[in-house]
Amino acid sequence: MCLGWKTAAELNINRYWHTATVLQNGHVLITGGHSDKGVLRECELYDPSRDQWTLVGNMSVAREYHTASLLDNGLVLVTGGGNPGMAISSAELYNGSANTWTKAQSMINHRYQHTATVLQSGKVLVAGGRSNGGISHDTAELYDPQTGVWTATQNMICSREDHQASLLTNEKVLITGGVGLCFIGISQKTSELYDPIAGKWNRANDMSIDRIEHTATVLQDGRVLVTGGHGPVGVMWNSAELFNPSTNQWNTTRSMNTPRSAHSATLLPNGKVLVVGGFSSASSDSAELYDPSTGTWTATGKMKYRRSYHTASLLSNGEVLAVGGYIGPQNGITEIYSS
Numbered sequence: 001m002c003l004g005w006k007t008a009a010e011l012n013i014n015r016y017w018h019t020a021t022v023l024q025n026g027h028v029l030i031t032g033g034h035s036d037k038g039v040l041r042e043c044e045l046y047d048p049s050r051d052q053w054t055l056v057g058n059m060s061v062a063r064e065y066h067t068a069s070l071l072d073n074g075l076v077l078v079t080g081g082g083n084p085g086m087a088i089s090s091a092e093l094y095n096g097s098a099n100t101w102t103k104a105q106s107m108i109n110h111r112y113q114h115t116a117t118v119l120q121s122g123k124v125l126v127a128g129g130r131s132n133g134g135i136s137h138d139t140a141e142l143y144d145p146q147t148g149v150w151t152a153t154q155n156m157i158c159s160r161e162d163h164q165a166s167l168l169t170n171e172k173v174l175i176t177g178g179v180g181l182c183f184i185g186i187s188q189k190t191s192e193l194y195d196p197i198a199g200k201w202n203r204a205n206d207m208s209i210d211r212i213e214h215t216a217t218v219l220q221d222g223r224v225l226v227t228g229g230h231g232p233v234g235v236m237w238n239s240a241e242l243f244n245p246s247t248n249q250w251n252t253t254r255s256m257n258t259p260r261s262a263h264s265a266t267l268l269p270n271g272k273v274l275v276v277g278g279f280s281s282a283s284s285d286s287a288e289l290y291d292p293s294t295g296t297w298t299a300t301g302k303m304k305y306r307r308s309y310h311t312a313s314l315l316s317n318g319e320v321l322a323v324g325g326y327i328g329p330q331n332g333i334t335e336i337y338s339s
Helices: none
Strands: 004-008 019-022 027-033 043-047 052-056 066-071 075-080 091-095 101-103 114-120 124-127 140-144 149-153 166-167 171-177 191-195 201-202 215-216 222-229 240-244 249-253 264-269 272-276 286-290 296-300 311-314 320-323 333-338
Touching: 027 075, 027 320, 066 114, 075 124, 075 286, 114 166, 124 171, 166 215, 166 272, 171 222, 215 264, 222 272, 264 320, 272 320
Parallel strands: none
Antiparallel strands: 004 333, 019 027, 027 043, 043 052, 066 075, 075 091, 091 101, 114 124, 124 140, 140 149, 166 171, 171 191, 191 201, 215 222, 222 240, 240 249, 264 272, 272 286, 286 296, 311 320, 320 333
């Protein structure tokens, strides 16, 4: 296996603000996003064994800033998004075996820049996002794949968009940062926990700083690593911190080498975290590795191209596929990282 970055096959359509989902057969499904054509309906599949992209069936509507979730039954649930710039409530299901899209019941609320988390029960928790009025949501709802029905659950403590959601090992969902408001002030540095058994939200301790367009990664020991992002005035951070679900405490860890937002973070099989690209005051083609055992960051090989608002997917062979992103006319270029 070649270490570092190598160029992979090009997408059929350049895109950013898209989604990437690793299917049960190891292929990667890319949906929607934005290109020079505008908001996209088009989707494509990557076959790692052939290093090949193939266009597949289109979604029923064009979407950007949407979510895509792999369900326990192998289907992919796509929810909401902007079309263009207007929040939509529609949802649909992709069947990889038949290469078909089927309309699902629409969500209760219109939203984009939201999060979707597959719970241990198999249900999908959708939270926050932006509404058609340009206001951040505090609403949350659950999709049941068994019935195909959406059900409202308790509202979050804070409204938020551009936040992160992490499924913890104790089955709760940790929500961090994002743009929004609540009775305790702005939500950028706040965090809260969803208890799926009780169907309720509880406030967690605040992070050390405001974070928007950051990443949150559940480590092998159950802690959550939050990296980078920016504050309300757009200044990018290189700081990182760790949430311990056992103590409900945040602790700072060593800062990244590069400040960045709209980047990606991928948990590798060896337990390290690969952080890639993003808007940066240094270089958005940079990549670095976090080692939880030492709390240290190490620069790794640079990508061939700068990118932000891209996706990074862990393949079944342990490699990481970086797709698209906001990198100008070359945003159809894909790359693979081998550790």
